[in-house]
Amino acid sequence: MNHPRTLPAPAADLADPAFWKQPPAQRLARFAELRSEPRPVFFTERRATRHRPERGFYALVRHADVLKASRLPRVFASAPGVTSPEPARWVRAVFGDSMVNLDGADHTRLRRIVQQAFTPRLLAETEASIRELAVRIVDDMVAERPDEFVSAVASRMSFEVICAMLGVPDAYRYRIARQIDRASEHAGVRRSLGARLLSPGKGLRALARMELTVARLGRERRRRPTGDLISALVCADLDGERLTYRQLGSFFSLLLVAGVETTRNAIAHALALLINNPDQHALLLSDFEKYADGAVDEIVRHSTPIIQFRRTVTTRYAMSGHTFLPGDKVMLLYASANRDASVFADPDAFDITRDPNPHLGYGGGGPHYCLGAHLARLEIKAVLRELLTRPLTLRTLGEPELGTSNFDHRVRKQHFAFDVTKP
Numbered sequence: 001m002n003h004p005r006t007l008p009a010p011a012a013d014l015a016d017p018a019f020w021k022q023p024p025a026q027r028l029a030r031f032a033e034l035r036s037e038p039r040p041v042f043f044t045e046r047r048a049t050r051h052r053p054e055r056g057f058y059a060l061v062r063h064a065d066v067l068k069a070s071r072l073p074r075v076f077a078s079a080p081g082v083t084s085p086e087p088a089r090w091v092r093a094v095f096g097d098s099m100v101n102l103d104g105a106d107h108t109r110l111r112r113i114v115q116q117a118f119t120p121r122l123l124a125e126t127e128a129s130i131r132e133l134a135v136r137i138v139d140d141m142v143a144e145r146p147d148e149f150v151s152a153v154a155s156r157m158s159f160e161v162i163c164a165m166l167g168v169p170d171a172y173r174y175r176i177a178r179q180i181d182r183a184s185e186h187a188g189v190r191r192s193l194g195a196r197l198l199s200p201g202k203g204l205r206a207l208a209r210m211e212l213t214v215a216r217l218g219r220e221r222r223r224r225p226t227g228d229l230i231s232a233l234v235c236a237d238l239d240g241e242r243l244t245y246r247q248l249g250s251f252f253s254l255l256l257v258a259g260v261e262t263t264r265n266a267i268a269h270a271l272a273l274l275i276n277n278p279d280q281h282a283l284l285l286s287d288f289e290k291y292a293d294g295a296v297d298e299i300v301r302h303s304t305p306i307i308q309f310r311r312t313v314t315t316r317y318a319m320s321g322h323t324f325l326p327g328d329k330v331m332l333l334y335a336s337a338n339r340d341a342s343v344f345a346d347p348d349a350f351d352i353t354r355d356p357n358p359h360l361g362y363g364g365g366g367p368h369y370c371l372g373a374h375l376a377r378l379e380i381k382a383v384l385r386e387l388l389t390r391p392l393t394l395r396t397l398g399e400p401e402l403g404t405s406n407f408d409h410r411v412r413k414q415h416f417a418f419d420v421t422k423p
């Protein structure tokens with residue numbers, strides 16, 4: 001056996017939900033300890049019994065290891081699933097396979113269909129509308145004086161952009177927003193049996209409703225295409241075949257969940273990061289266009305909105321002092337890789353002038369590298385421009401209310417206030 005059998009204390013055990021309830025600073029301290037271990041550490045999720053084998057994962061915590069595993073998809077596969085728990089076979093049969101969970105040609109075939117819409121060249125045409133949206137959101141904020149930032153600004157920005165790209169009519173948006181929240185609320189949060197019994201399949205029900213809504217939209221667009229992503233998806237030619245409504249549904253939920261939660265959390269973290277680092281805030285204000293791109297990358301590195309994704313080992317492979325075996329599970333901890341002191345000087349500091357800033361917030365650069373990375377940058381920059389270059393003085397009120405997921409670094413609420421004056 002090449003891993004220890006004793007379980008660490010809950011506060012140090014990445015497989016224990018208690019670990020993810022700790023403040024981020026404590027989790028980051030544990031990642032630093034793990035980075036100094038000679039080899040990847042194994043965490044047990046379920047002990048072996050006479051009838052069942054042990055289940056658990058190796059934590060990949062160093063920048064170099066996460067990068068390598070991301071770029072070796074033949075060894076570290078995305079099938080049967082990159083989240084934990086993995087999607088059950090029946091869920092995949094009912095809801096369709098999402099491209100995040102596919103490898104090789106199956107993945108490429110699906111990714112090719114939407115890839116076009118996300119290239120920097122095509123997004124340049126969308127940039128003007130993203131900037132207009134940011135102006136409207138901050139105008140409304142100033143007029144309505146909300147006291148909670150996530151719902152008033154961060155969520156609205158990321159959700160409206162994706163809905164506009166997909167071509168979701170206004171009449172459907174409120175319903176879909178509620179469905180996404182329900183579908184992703186418990187992602188990566190291990191709940192007690194009691195809690196699971198009380199709300200059986202709440203997330204799946206929301207997903208099912210969302211997919212029915214999308215199938216209806218898909219049928220409309222197949223009859224009358226309107227130049228948006230849903231029309232492109234339903235009319236796409238997959239080597240002579242069409243996407244089924246089930247495939248359309250799973251595409252749609254992936255784009256919504258991947259594009260909305262992540263960017264919204266980055267924007268929400270940005271507010272606290274800038275206010276808590278007044279020197280960096282002042283530097284950004286001194287020349288917004290010069291420093292904004294660096295600030296956006298540093299926000300994503302420092303907050304790491306997606307904490308981790310998993311992979312399954314397909315073949316015997318030696319890396320970082322350990323030999324992985326087929327069937328082993330590994331956790332690619334982007335949140336740890338982004339604080340690796342061997343790559344980032346003073347890694348806990350928020351420094352918008354880092355250059356280079358090779359963070360892994362959007363993944364490690366393999367075939368699954370975030371499709372929406374450029375779009376996310378445009379959105380975060382547009383919101384920051386409106387918030388920071390207008391005569392507003394923003395204040396956070398209290399600490400952000402964080403989620404307890406091991407998957408997304410969610411800000412549930414961030415209370416805030418502002419004065420309309422010259423800073």
Ligand code: HEM
Binds near residue numbers: 306362
């Ligand atoms: C700050 C915002 C964002 C962050 C931090 C983020 C992070 C990530 C990460 C870590 C991955 C996995 C990469 C890998 O496995 O190598 C990913 C994949 C993905 N992201 Fe993002 N993302 C963001 C915004 C977006 C947006 C706006 C969209 C737009 C729809 C999007 C769509 C996707 C899709 C479709 C995938 C799966 C790609 C594939 O499997 O081929 N993301 N993202």
